[in-house]
Amino acid sequence: MSNLNSADVVVIGAGVTGALLATRLAKTGKSVLLLESGPRMGRDQLVERFRSSAFKSDFMAPYPYSPLAPHPRYTPEPNGYLQQKGPHAFNAQYIRMFGGTSWHWAAQLWRYVPNDFRQHSLYGVGKDWPISYDDLEDYYYQAEVIAGVGGSPESGSPRKHPFPMERVPASWLQQRVTARLAPEFTVLDDSTGRNSRNYDGRPACCGNNNCMPLCPIDAQYHGGLAAQQAEDSGVKVITEAVVYRLEHDEKGRIAAAHYYDWNKVSHRITAQTFVLAANAIETPKLLLMSISDRFPQGIANARDNVGRNLCDHPAIGVSFDVDEEIWPGRGPVSPCSIGQFRDGDFRAEHAPFRIDISNASQVAAVTKEVVAEGYFGKRLEEQILFRAARRLSIKNALEQLPDRNNRVTLGDKKDELGLPVPALYWNVDDYVIKGTEQTRACYDAIAAKLGATNIKHSKSGAFSNRQHITGTLSMGLDPATSVTDAWGRAHDHENLFMVGTGVMPTVGTCNVTLTAMALALRTADKIIEESRHA
Numbered sequence: 448m449s450n451l452n453s454a455d456v457v458v459i460g461a462g463v464t465g466a467l468l469a470t471r472l473a474k475t476g477k478s479v480l481l482l483e484s485g486p487r488m489g490r491d492q493l494v495e496r497f498r499s500s501a502f503k504s505d506f507m508a509p510y511p512y513s514p515l516a517p518h519p520r521y522t523p524e525p526n527g528y529l530q531q532k533g534p535h536a537f538n539a540q541y542i543r544m545f546g547g548t549s550w551h552w553a554a555q556l557w558r559y560v561p562n563d564f565r566q567h568s569l570y571g572v573g574k575d576w577p578i579s580y581d582d583l584e585d586y587y588y589q590a591e592v593i594a595g596v597g598g599s600p601e602s603g604s605p606r607k608h609p610f611p612m613e614r615v616p617a618s619w620l621q622q623r624v625t626a627r628l629a630p631e632f633t634v635l636d637d638s639t640g641r642n643s644r645n646y647d648g649r650p651a652c653c654g655n656n657n658c659m660p661l662c663p664i665d666a667q668y669h670g671g672l673a674a675q676q677a678e679d680s681g682v683k684v685i686t687e688a689v690v691y692r693l694e695h696d697e698k699g700r701i702a703a704a705h706y707y708d709w710n711k712v713s714h715r716i717t718a719q720t721f722v723l724a725a726n727a728i729e730t731p732k733l734l735l736m737s738i739s740d741r742f743p744q745g746i747a748n749a750r751d752n753v754g755r756n757l758c759d760h761p762a763i764g765v766s767f768d769v770d771e772e773i774w775p776g777r778g779p780v781s782p783c784s785i786g787q788f789r790d791g792d793f794r795a796e797h798a799p800f801r802i803d804i805s806n807a808s809q810v811a812a813v814t815k816e817v818v819a820e821g822y823f824g825k826r827l828e829e830q831i832l833f834r835a836a837r838r839l840s841i842k843n844a845l846e847q848l849p850d851r852n853n854r855v856t857l858g859d860k861k862d863e864l865g866l867p868v869p870a871l872y873w874n875v876d877d878y879v880i881k882g883t884e885q886t887r888a889c890y891d892a893i894a895a896k897l898g899a900t901n902i903k904h905s906k907s908g909a910f911s912n913r914q915h916i917t918g919t920l921s922m923g924l925d926p927a928t929s930v931t932d933a934w935g936r937a938h939d940h941e942n943l944f945m946v947g948t949g950v951m952p953t954v955g956t957c958n959v960t961l962t963a964m965a966l967a968l969r970t971a972d973k974i975i976e977e978s979r980h981a
């Protein structure tokens with residue numbers, strides 16, 4: 448039995464990956480303690496907070512914030528939690544609360560394509576993974592069943608089993624864009640964890656376009672559901688528990704995790720096995736904070752790899768008015784995308800990418816625009832209706848290669864518990880720039896096929912984050928260039944595992960969380976298997 452000071456396994460971070468792993472371990476009878484730095488809040492409270500928020504297009508607005516477990520915020524002003532040290536700002540978003548960041552996502556749950564796992568062997572760039580697509584196929588399916596994923600079977604990722612969920616019917620926007628871009632561009636259903644029928648006690652999507660920041664009826668899968676399931680499976684949960692140090696014994700095994708509660712009282716928790724699931728920025732921060740005489744650079748960091756190879760999808764966008772009414776805002780926000788540039792020999796030369804077609808309502812954006820143009824009264828109303836019915840917004844997920852110089856370190860500022868904030872250095876190289884040029888050419892071709900007017904490309908040379916943070920805890924066969932082995936175990940510490948997007952060596956061209964979920968389930972099975980043989 449776990450008590451609140453020790454357990455068989457301590458998991459740090461109650462996001463979707465930590466929660467899935469904790470659930471699986473608890474179901475085998477292990478005592479599991481889940482430490483979560485943020486508070487607990489229910490969907491009903493979050494929906495209420497969203498309804499009363501003045502910042503409807505800020506996805507963070509409904510989510511609780513505390514300077515005791517701070518996260519980055521950008522509205523109304525950036526809170527400076529992430530110290531930016533590189534030529535490009537890495538404007539990461541994440542949530543610190545029970546359930547983690549995927550409370551406010553689009554639930555796009557894609558598999559990587561098989562060649563993503565052997566990019567270096569095939570194309571001479573990036574990294575090979577220590578595992579193959581085939582090693583992960585079963586786990587991908589298990590994660591898809593948990594989340595109720597549906598999508599296009601022709602996504603480029605072979606499957607042994609059909610999707611567990613049928614697709615949500617295509618919106619009018621999706622139907623028109625698919626028809627008009629063919630045959631040059633093939634528009635696919637996104638792979639999403641979104642119910643098209645009652646599934647796992649949750650209702651079917653009713654199509655009213657609030658998926659980000661929050662599906663009000665839980666038709667969309669998210670980490671809050673995963674964390675609750677962990678607790679319901681017997682996992683003991685302590686929220687408002689900010690882990691700030693890992694302690695090791697004389698053999699280098701992790702002996703305890705130390706956390707502050709929100710009164711800054713310190714607690715020491717012991718376990719046989721520790722799993723870090725605090726996301727790809729906070730986990731390296733914790734490792735770098737955990738210094739000792741024997742590990743002066745921090746835990747799992749004997750070869751200075753922790754925090755390096757920080758990647759995201761540096762994105763560019765375009766918006767324009769289509770020559771017919773497509774009515775964005777009816778149906779889910781992310782229904783479809785173009786996947787034909789995700790893989791090919793060109794990857795030796797430039798970044799591959801996926802093109803994401805948004806179905807988010809454009810009313811707020813066009814209203815701001817036409818008010819700024821001086822419209823008022825009846826003409827204002829006509830212009831809002833005219834443009835909001837035609838406006839199409841598109842962005843990309845373009846692969847960035849791992850670069851050791853892009854990294855998370857400890858900043859010199861401190862939070863209210865006296866813990867250092869994360870500092871980030873981020874740059875983009877020619878591989879990305881060339882991929883960006885290819886994307887822009889596609890955007891222009893798409894706009895032409897849709898009879899576009901009022902075309903607006905995002906600013907040249909500027910990139911936005913897609914929040915697919917990877918690489919900082921990279922798994923690999925060689926301890927000289929990676930932090931964990933192929934199971935997410937720290938090369939330097941036998942009983943320390945890591946899960947989450949940080950262990951992924953490359954970022955690919957799709958939203959990354961399904962792969963992290965699959966890896967977390969695989970790591971859970973490894974821990975279970977080893978304890979059977981112990």
Ligand SMILES: Cc1cc2nc3c(=O)[nH]c(=O)nc-3n(C[C@H](O)[C@H](O)[C@H](O)COP(=O)(O)OP(=O)(O)OC[C@H]3O[C@@H](n4cnc5c(N)ncnc54)[C@H](O)[C@@H]3O)c2cc1C
Pocket residue numbers: 459460461462463464465482483484485506540541542543544545546547548549550551552553554555556557659670688689690691724725726727729730733913914915916946947948958959960961963
């Ligand atoms: C706006 C937005 C949209 C997104 N859309 C998608 C999408 O459609 N598809 C997709 O695949 N991905 C999407 N993502 C990314 C996705 O949310 C993350 O990849 C995913 O949540 C990572 O899960 P995780 O469990 O690793 O970490 P998290 O969900 O970030 O959870 C980590 C948890 O650890 C806790 N923690 C942190 N530090 C400590 C500490 N010191 N002690 C104790 N606990 C700690 C945090 O409080 C948090 O609850 C999106 C992200 C954003 C911001």
Ligand code: SF4
Pocket residue numbers: 641651652653654655656657658659661662663664665666667778779780
């Ligand atoms: S459209 Fe989005 S917010 Fe609305 S029910 Fe469907 S998943 Fe939920």
